[in-house]
Amino acid sequence: MGIVLYALDGCPYCVNVHDALSEAGVDYETHWVEPLHSDRDEVKRVSGQRAVPVLVDEDHGVTMNESENIIEYVDRTLAR
Known part of the structure; x- marks a missing residue:
């Protein structure tokens, strides 16, 4: 699967x-x-830090944290 979300x-x-x-x-x-x-x-291994959420988009080579940044990325890049 191309998108992985690390969450608590x-x-x-x-x-x-x-x-x-x-x-x-x-x-x-x-x-x-x-x-x-x-x-x-x-x-920590995938993002360099231990806070969540962390989104990994393997298809685009993107790893990001901070919910606002992730939501903006989802809306801009991943929304169908």
Whole structure:
């Protein structure tokens, strides 16, 4: 799958990104992360930091964080 979202259950910023992806009709996979920042090694490996949400668009070679930036990217680049 080309789009992966790293998210934390209960995170309002992650919910906003989920909603934007769904509304845009984007197929994506969610990787749920651990609540403790120190346990988020996979997020650190792909993005260089441990905060979520993080979107990885493998098809376009894009990895980004910050929900507002991700939502703008979804609207501009991925929306069908």
